[in-house]
Amino acid sequence: IVSLRITRGPVLSSAYGEMVGEDIGYLEISSFSLQTGEEVKYYLEEMANLGATKLIIDVRDNGGGYLSTLNQIASFFLEEEDIVIIEQFRDGNEVVTYSNGEVFENFEEIVMLANEYSASASEVLTAALKDNLDIKVVGVTTYGKGTVQVTSKFDDGSALKYTTAQWLTPKGNQIHGIGIKPSVEMRLHEVFYQPTPTFEEGEPQSFKVDSVSESIIYVQYALDFLGYTVDRYDGYFSEATNQALIQYQKDLQMRTDGIVNAGLISSLSSSIVREWHLNSEIHDVQYQMALELISH
Known part of the structure; x- marks a missing residue:
């Protein structure tokens, strides 16, 4: 007899997907953590195999996360060389991030859900799909967090956080302090x-x-x-x-x-x-x- 002690670690999930109709999938993204891209890919593959041609993406209450993850997820929907985000620096220089083009071609229609707590990377994803694909966004205006901040630490233990750039949508619109306005404004109770x-x-x-x-x-x-x-x-x-x-x-x-x-x-x-x-x-x-x- 061999005895094994199994310790259950924390189960971390930042995405969830399911079919909500014969051809409609629902994808909830709660954050953009390091593993979120692979989680989203798994659910998109499962829904594609089940015949999904339409998709609801829910980023309500999503406060953001890694931009690398954002780009990976955006690339599931945007063609190669579509702009995902523009990073504009104080000196006027811009760095443009493009889609990798790993598109799930089966999704012909997308609607996004966003609210006042959708911030940072979730706003960028919403704007990227809205600007490139002209999708509908349902909810209320998003938080409006669109700056890139860097923290410098000093020998005495203090730190200084300062803004180095701001994010712009693919069409060049500012996010910070403005947010992304929905196509259809709809409030909860x-x-x-x-x-x-x-x-x-x-x-x-x-x-x-x-x-x-x-x-x-x-x-x-x-x-x-x-x-x-x-x-x-x-x-x-x-x-x-x-x-x-x-x-x-x-x-x-x-x-x-x-x-x-x-x-x-x-x-x-x-x-x-x-x-x-x-x-x-x-x-x-x-x-x-x-x-x-x-x-x-």
């Missing part, structure tokens, strides 16, 4: 654009009916997202908001006191995450729009 309330020391720790606070705006949108009826979204704790909150507390078998505090906010946030994951096909209107566009 407003609760996802509201800051989650924090109850800092020295601030009110709870709110009840007839009070006013920005924290109540979050509560009102949260209750609405979860299916409860509220009459306003301006931060005034109305009686209708109170009744909706009490019903929520009752449904979760909580104390029905109608009080908003840190515990209540935590509960609402958890409920939102759960509802999203259980019914994302209903709530993800950006994805549904992309699917509608590519299905016609």
